[in-house]
Every structure is written in C-alpha cells, then in structure tokens.
Amino acid sequence: MRATGQLQNLQGNHACAMGAIAAGCRFFAGYPITPSSEIAEKMSLELPKVDGIFIQMEDEIASMGAILGASMGGSKAMTATSGPGFSLKQENLGYAAGAEIPCVVVNVMRGGPSTGLPTRPAQGDIMQARWGTHGDHGVIVLAPCSVKEIYQEMIRAFWLTETLRVPVVVIYDEVIGHLVETVELPSPQSIEQAERKWASGPSAEFLPYQKTKDMVPAMARPGDGYRAHTTGLTTSESGFPTQDPGQVEAMVTRRLGKLEHHAADIASYEEIDCKDAKIILVTVGISARAAARAQQQARDKGLKVGLFRPITLWPFPVVAFRAASKKATHIIVPEMNAGQLILEIERLMSAKQTAVGINRIDGEVIDPVAILEKIEEISRA
Amino acid sequence: MTDQTSQPVKFYQTGTHTVGNRLLDDAKRTVQSSMDRSNAITSGHRACQGCGEALGARYALDAAMRATEGQLVAVNATGCLEVFTTPYPETSWQLPWLHSLFGNAPAVATGVAAALRVKGRKDVKVVAQGGDGGTTDIGFGCLSGMFERNDDVLYICYDNEAYMNTGVQRSSATPPAARTATTQAIGDAPGNVFGTGKNLPLIAMAHNIPYVATASVADLHDLEAKVTKAMAISGSRYIHIMVPCPLGWGSASDATISVARLAVESGLFPLFEAENGTLTKVNKIRRLVQVEGYLKMQKRFAHLFAKDGKDQDSIDAIQAMANHNIERFGLIDVDTTS
Secondary structure, eight states: OOOSSSEEEEEHHHHHHHHHHHTTOOEEEEOOOTTTHHHHHHHHHHGGGGTOEEEEOSSHHHHHHHHHHHHHTTOOEEEEEOHHHHHHTHHHHHHHHHHTOOOEEEEEEEEOSTTOEEEEEOOTTHHHHHHOSSSSOOOEEEOOOSHHHHHHHHHHHHHHHHHHOOOEEEEEEHHHHHOEEEEEOOOGGGSOOOOOOBOOSOGGGOOTTOOOTTSOOOBOOTTSSOOOOOOSSOBOTTSSBOOOHHHHHHHHHHHHHHHHHTHHHHOOEEEESOTTOSEEEEOOHHHHHHHHHHHHHHHHTTOOEEEEEESEEESOOHHHHHHHTTTOSEEEEEESSSSSHHHHHHHHSOTTOEEEEEEOOSSSOOOHHHHHHHHHHHHHO | OOOGGGSOOOHHHHTSTTOOGGGSOGGGSOGGGOTTOOOSBOSOOOOOTTOHHHHHHHHHHHHHHHHTTTOEEEEEOSSHHHHHHOOTTOOOBOSOEEEOOSSOHHHHHHHHHHHHHHTTOTTOEEEEEEEHIIIIITTHHHHHHHHHHTOSOEEEEEEOSSBTTTTSBOOTTOOTTOOBTTBOSOSSSOSOOSOSOOOHHHHHHHTTOSEEEEEETTOHHHHHHHHHHHHTSOSOEEEEEEOOOHHHHTOOTTOHHHHHHHHHHTTSSOOEEEETTEEEEEOOOSSOOOHHHHHHTOGGGGGGEETTEEOHHHHHHHHHHHHHHHHHHTOSOOOOOO
8 A cells, every 4th residue: 555645546445445444444344246345355455454354254244243243342343345235234234223333334336136237337226325224214325426535435434423323324336436546645644533422430320322412322332341232122221122102212213313413514515506506416426427527518608507416415415405406497316227316306306496317227327418418408498 | 980989998098087988888978978968058158268167067067957858947146157157148058047146046946946846847956056155155044044944956066265256255165375355465374364164065964965965177977977966866955066266266277177186186175975964975085195286286375385485384284174184084095005
C-alpha cells in the first residue's frame, strides 16, 4: 500500500477496504463473491499489518454473524458482498438492527434477481437495502459515486454505526467498485476515530437498552464487568425479552426514533444548480456521474436543470430534497433498475410535480445522452 | 488390419495408467471410448486449458448417463462448472440441467428426486454437483440434510481446493500453506493457515449413507467404475473427485493428470470406497512418492521453496498429513518381502 497524502491510482473496492481500515475497522469476515471479492482480498493483505483480523468464512450468513460477534466483542467490524450474498445476510441485518449492534455491510450491486448478472452493474438493491429484513427497523444506507467518495463514506459509515448503534449499509454498483481513479487520500492520523458510547457507572443499575436523551443506549464493553443480555427477541430496557405491549411499542419506537432524532447528522447529499431549476435529476452511483454531465450540457444549452444526489440514500434526505426541488416541475430519476428510487421521489414530491424515470435493466450503464434527450424532450413540451 | 481387441494384454500394459482402451476387452473399456457415449458435456465449453473439472465432469456424467440409459437430471451449484459450460447463449449440457444457487444444490436435487417419486418416474435418476466451495462451505448444511434423509441423489463434488470461479480465494478444502487470493504468501505463516482441509468424504461416511467414494482424474477408469457403481444404488451417494486447476494451482496445463497422480501416489488424496459408513475398498499406492514433488509442481506452494530458504516445517507438516492418510487407510501393503 502506498503512503497516503500523494496521488495514487486506486480501485473503488480497494478504496473501500482502505477507508474502513482508516476508520478503525479491525475485523473483516467475508466470502468470495463477484464483484466485491477485491474488498476481501485487500482486507486479507492489509488488516494483518495493523493487527487486525481477516477471516474468510464458510458462507455469507456466517460472515455476517461473525462481524456481529466481533462488534459485540468491542471491535469495529465489517463485511462486504454482492447481490445474492446481500440477500443471505438479511436476517442477520435484522438482528443487528434489533439488538443495535454496530456493523458496516458493503453491497457492490450486480444484476439480479438470483445469480443474475454477476459481472454486470445494476442498481436494483436500492429498496432491498432499506427493506431487506423483516419487521419495522431502521437502517442507514450510504451511496458513494466515486473512488474517493467510497473511501470517505466508509469512514462516515463507521462513524454513524459506532455512534448511533444502527447497521450501516454502503451500496455502490459494479462500475464504481471496479473503477480506477486517481485520488489523494488523507493521512490516517487526520481521521477522527469514532468511539462507541460505552456504559459507565454502577453495573447493578446498568440497563442495556435504556432510553436516553439522544436515543442511543450505552453499550457494555466486554470485560468491564457489566452483565449484559443480548437477544434477537424484542426486549425491554433491561435487555430481557418482553411481550408487554407497552414495552414493545416503546422499544420499537425508540429504535426508529433514533434515526429521526439524528436525521440532520445522518443526511448527506450533493446539490448542483438546483435553486432555479425547472428540472431536477435525482440519482446515485454511476448513474449520477452520467447525470452530472447531462446536467452540465443542459445548462450550456440554457436549460434550467439541476442535480440532487443523495449520498445518504436512506433515510432519504427529505428536507434537503424538498428545498432543492421547490421550483422544479419535473423530477427525472435515472436508475439502473425497473424503478425503485422513483417510488420515494413520488412519495416526497408535491402534487404539481411530475416524476419521470430513465431505467436500464439490461446490465449496461445509463449514458449522459439518454438523460440529455429526456431533459430536452421535457423542456420542449 | 489386425483385430486389436484380440491382442492379449500384457501385464506391463495393464499395470500402467497409460494403457490404451484398444488393448482392453469391450466390457473393460471406458465409456468415453464408445461412439455411443452421451457427450453429456459436449465440446465448445469455455474451461481453461488443462481443466481437471471439465475432464472429471465429462467422465462422471457420461458414465452416469450410460448407467441410467440417459434418464438423468443434473442439478448444478454455482461455480466454474456452471459458468464455463453455459456461456451465453450456449450450453454444453446434453441432458436436463438445473443451475440452482451456490449453496442449495443438494436441497434442489432432493426436491427433484421427491417429485420424480411422486410422479412415479423411478427410471429417472438425479445427480447434483458442485465445486469444493459449494460443497464443503456454503452448501454443507443442505448436503448434510440430504445425507441424513438418505434422499435418492448422487452428489458429486469436484474438488480443486479453492474458489476458482471468483478468483482463487481459499475454501475449507484448501490445504495448509497454499497461497490463494485471500491467503497470501505473507507473514510468519504464509499461505493458508487454517486446518488441513475439511475431509468431506469422511463426514459423508459419518452419515452412514449407502455409498461414498473418492476418485481422481488421474485414474479415469476407476472414476467411471465408481460412478457406475453409485448409479446402481439408491439413497444418498457421494463421490469426491480431485480435479487439479492449472490456473488456481499454478501448475502447467499439460500436467493436470501428473499432478493429480502425485496427490494420489503421495497419499495426500487417498482413493477409497465406503458403504453404509464402513470402508470397503482402498486403492493401494503402487509407487510411493514424497509430497515435495507434488508441491513443487504448483506455484501456490512456491513460497515453500523460496530462494532465501526452504520452509521445511510446512513441507514436513504436509508430508505428515500424507503419512497419516497412508496409515489410516492402509494405502501401502506392509506385508512385503523386504
């Protein structure tokens, strides 16, 4: 690995591994799957150098289980996968959401469903990332669109998961994962390390899931002498299972409210020329790279077009989106699926606005020309 | 032209692996030598040069096809075999073939076999197959379940000792010290540091299923005979075939058979059969070799023979595994005149 602070050519998946290590990740459990295997391979090389542990597990489910164990053991932990593997991890992700276990899961998106198109890009897991596991649950999903941003978002992913005790999913498509770009990485010393809120005070009074002002319960650090009970069952504040309707409702409400309470910290987005825009492009990943070019070309032609790119995909940055799209009559949503992100846009936009999808479901990327054509078509009407 | 089949076969000819089919009686010839073979995996697939898996699967499936008179359904886990036989828009499979998922081939095969029973089609048999990753790792639970229920399926594992399809990452069948993409030759204990490779044939035997066998592409007559025998038995059957991978092992593509043979002759890969949990037959080693020659043929073990010093400890440890097999399975006749 080259020293940071100088220009280097870096692949998206390698940037993912290096961002995680810079953020303090010291445990990785994974399983080979295209197109995310390079993350595991890089981790197998780099983690031992920082006294971290890499384990290749026997399957996707075990990989996810191992990082939850490692996280409960007090280490910053992550796994990485793609399509089918992401499906297999869903029950464990629900466990992480329910028991509030910090963890980062990277999903490099390929064509689906099932084995689908293992080597082709897609953005078909946008809704799965939000709703993949059963039951009411909160999850944070980050969607970087460049090699540098993957590095940055991995650092933010660990920050969010460690401080909020919410599972964080980082999703990007195969193109971004295998893209090699010239980047300058910050020095590891300049990266602030997230610290979990550890339990303090007398152990007799410790409640593992106590409702606090910031909605984040303190966690018992292994070895600190606390008796902690963790379970996949719904619990009361004591951590013990309950079926008491009042306690159950309070627990589910707090876990969901945690995300609402920290919405401003979680939200992240990029906004280009939205103020006066009649047409707003909303998109993520490689589609956002094409959209940025189309947006620039449209402006060159004098068309009032803006780009709103959610970097935090879930919870969707509602406030920012509504503010950015105030003057817009049309919202174009380019995405490499049959129409997923557009559902959220339709939910959020005003009655006067129209949402238009540009969809590709053939394993190819959306090019700027297709987006520009749609912009011009709408502008003429 | 002389009738070559009538030519008496001399001992030195049958005693070698290179004996030509034309020297044997018709009944003893391989399925592959027959013009009527099914070509279950036909030509035009995209396997690498020297692929052991393509060879093993071809012999195994054609033998199974002959044994069932072509009434065979194959279920195939995700992996090299699935990918290289089905490049869009083609297929090499000349039989009904289901690609399942990575981890569920035994369960899908169980379902197919159950449906055939429901439909009263006793004549149609089911084969499930996968690589070592799909068998010893992600599909292990489903496979154990299939064994425990004694479902009427022959499961064939083509073992090339790593995940080759995704770029040579380790599996639980990867031998110690081997370099893979996730067990690099770095640090104090270079290469794969875990275990000695999961011994699935022995695990299969522990389920007391009717038939378990190991086979190698180094002895294709033996491989075919075992598949044929398995197809005559009902219930769960398991055959574990060693198939060298020139790409993943870093062996020469024209050395696939030699490297597979050294694995057998060193004792690292014992050939045996077991019925209902009991060992019934062992292929004796004819000419014992040390593991070093086997290891040297493969770049995945190159770090053990580095210029700045040989890793004798690792080599000894692998030799000890071979010795253990020799003793455990009785691979050598101790009763010699010497």
